[in-house]
Amino acid sequence: MNAPATEFTRTTLSQPGLTNHGFKRSFGNAASGYILMFDGVGNESGRKIYIPGGDLGKRFAHLVAAGGNEELILSRLSRLRSCAGGFQSYSNKRNAFEHVDLVENLRISYVIRQDSVDGLSPGVYITDIELVEHAEGHKPGFYHVKYIVDSWKVSSSPENNLSSKHVAINGGFTENLKVAATQTMPAIIKDAYDDQAYLEQEGYTLAYNPPPLYRDCTEWSTPEQKQTSASFTATMLARGIYRTQRIGREINWTVIGNGAELMYSALKQLPPNLQLDKHTVFLGAPGMIANPLLLEMQRRGMTLAKDVTKTQTDDWTCVRSKMLEQFKTAEILAKWGGAPSEVAEKVRVQARIDSAWGFGFTASAFGTGFKIGSIAMGAPIISTFGGGAAAAVSAVGLLFGASKIRNIVANSSRSPVLNPHLNPTKSNVDFNTQVINQSGGFKQSFMALVRDVRSRW
Numbered sequence: 001m002n003a004p005a006t007e008f009t010r011t012t013l014s015q016p017g018l019t020n021h022g023f024k025r026s027f028g029n030a031a032s033g034y035i036l037m038f039d040g041v042g043n044e045s046g047r048k049i050y051i052p053g054g055d056l057g058k059r060f061a062h063l064v065a066a067g068g069n070e071e072l073i074l075s076r077l078s079r080l081r082s083c084a085g086g087f088q089s090y091s092n093k094r095n096a097f098e099h100v101d102l103v104e105n106l107r108i109s110y111v112i113r114q115d116s117v118d119g120l121s122p123g124v125y126i127t128d129i130e131l132v133e134h135a136e137g138h139k140p141g142f143y144h145v146k147y148i149v150d151s152w153k154v155s156s157s158p159e160n161n162l163s164s165k166h167v168a169i170n171g172g173f174t175e176n177l178k179v180a181a182t183q184t185m186p187a188i189i190k191d192a193y194d195d196q197a198y199l200e201q202e203g204y205t206l207a208y209n210p211p212p213l214y215r216d217c218t219e220w221s222t223p224e225q226k227q228t229s230a231s232f233t234a235t236m237l238a239r240g241i242y243r244t245q246r247i248g249r250e251i252n253w254t255v256i257g258n259g260a261e262l263m264y265s266a267l268k269q270l271p272p273n274l275q276l277d278k279h280t281v282f283l284g285a286p287g288m289i290a291n292p293l294l295l296e297m298q299r300r301g302m303t304l305a306k307d308v309t310k311t312q313t314d315d316w317t318c319v320r321s322k323m324l325e326q327f328k329t330a331e332i333l334a335k336w337g338g339a340p341s342e343v344a345e346k347v348r349v350q351a352r353i354d355s356a357w358g359f360g361f362t363a364s365a366f367g368t369g370f371k372i373g374s375i376a377m378g379a380p381i382i383s384t385f386g387g388g389a390a391a392a393v394s395a396v397g398l399l400f401g402a403s404k405i406r407n408i409v410a411n412s413s414r415s416p417v418l419n420p421h422l423n424p425t426k427s428n429v430d431f432n433t434q435v436i437n438q439s440g441g442f443k444q445s446f447m448a449l450v451r452d453v454r455s456r457w
Contacts, residue, residue: 048123098127100235107232140210140233142167142240145181146203154181154206162240162251166193166204169237171257171285173317173414173421181206184416189254191425192282192305207237209259234265241266245276252305253281256424257317260286264293267300275301283309284424287318291325294332308333308343311350312420313428314407316358323358326351403432406446413452418445 101108109128116122141158154177166189174180189204190196210233244251255263260283267276281297282305283290290309297304309329316322330348333340413419417438423431439445 048121049126050123051126107235140208140236142236143177143181143206143208144203145186145206147186147200152182152186154178158208159205162205162207162244162249164202164205165250166195166199166202166252166254167207168204168254169207169256169259169262170209171259171421172209173257173419174416177206177208177210179414179416180208184422185254185256188256188284188423188425192254192284192307193252194306195252207240209233209262231265234262235269237262237266238269241276241279242270242274245274245278248278250278251280253279254284255281255286256284257421258287258289260293261289264289264296267293267296270300277301277303279303280305282307285311285315285317285421287321288325290321291328291332294329294336298332298336304333304336304340306339307425308340309347310424312423312426312431313350313354314404314431315411315420315424316408317411317421319358322354323351324355326354402446403428403435406435406449407431409453410449413449415448415452418449418452 098109098111101110107129108126110124110126112124113122139158142160142162143158144155144164146153146155168185168189170180170185174184185204185206186199190199193199241251253263263281270276276297280303283293286293286309311322326347330344330351333344333347335341407420410418411421416422418435420426420431423434426434435445436442439448
């Protein structure tokens with residue numbers, strides 16, 4: 001694994017910057033293939049820091065210099081010699097020696113070796129470096145949202161800590177930070193906790209769950225990029241949960257859509273035996289992750305909000321959850337005891353209704369090609385009827401009502417007014433009233449939906 005020393009002597013990192021933070025040389029040569037960046041002399045821990053010399057070493061040099069954060073990143077990296085593996089780091093539960101640290105939008109994975117193993121001396125060995133990129137206005141973080149002069153305003157930059165009683169996590173259907181913070185989440189928080197006066201007086205924190213990574217000015221991204229984005233945001237969230245529990249701050253969480261997946265991922269990153277008795281959670285349309293998340297919350301001693309979880313009747317973004325998984329949800333809540341067990345029967349009744357309706361609708365609409373399952377795949381529902389809302393209504397409207405068809409079609413919308421997925425706490429009457437009033441009328445509500453979703457097809 002030896003590599004020519006000359007291959008690693010050129011770098012875009014400045015040697016003075018490295019030296020100022022304790023690194024004796026930027027690159028050199030090592031028999032193991034790892035390059036010594038800090039030799040530990042004069043440091044109380046005595047740890048040495050190594051980085052692989054090949055492509056990862058070059059990529060690290062490029063990322064630090066290109067990002068304009070050389071001093072900050074080098075300062076944080078140099079502190080790995082003393083804080084690596086500490087409480088502010090995140091550890092692999094399957095490997096106690098493997099950890100992750102965040103530096104701005106850079107995620108550094110490393111292994112701590114206490115003894116000589118396979119020819120490697122004791123020290124901190126960096127194993128991977130990832131740069132997480134989000135489009136402008138989509139950066140994950142904790143944003144404070146205040147009610148000012150009859151409207152909600154969101155802070156322009158994120159904070160590092162959770163500083164308010166109410167904290168929300170939006171789902172992936174929300175179009176951007178502003179829409180999530182000012183239009184989607186406030187009404188859901190109010191309904192979940194019946195705490196409007198306090199909410200408007202003190203505001204809330206949005207733990208922003210951004211859309212997938214952006215590349216080349218487009219939102220299309222690979223599964224790997226989506227996973228990186230979600231993992232980075234979950235680590236940020238885990239740190240916030242850990243800190244609030246340690247200082248004893250009570251948090252009321254409102255989590256909707258795939259924000260529940262983010263919450264579950266964050267909880268799994270926390271120390272296995274950490275109890276979270278200061279945290280109360282409401283889940284809105286959580287989908288398939290609901291049951292694993294509820295079991296993890298129960299194990300950690302978390303509290304459920306009064307209504308526990310709600311999904312708008314016409315929200316079919318997660319078909320399997322609506323038709324099958326709700327029965328298991330009811331079982332979990334029944335065994336939970338206390339207030340959650342009282343909600344179990346409501347969930348069970350709704351599960352029966354959804355299952356009967358879903359199977360019946362699929363069978364009735366089989367000849368038209370309009371199937372519930374296609375909604376979960378994000379298919380353009382109206383297009384299966386020739387592209388017109390009127391055709392959709394005429395095909396199955398007599399069976400289920402025009403409003404229901406409109407609402408199911410709106411499952412693919414990102415409008416907080418039209419999409420039932422973004423209104424998990426509203427009854428059908430309240431939701432339909434909202435759609436009609438804000439669209440300018442019953443007929444206009446169909447045209448509003450066509451205009452909203454046509455650009456996505």
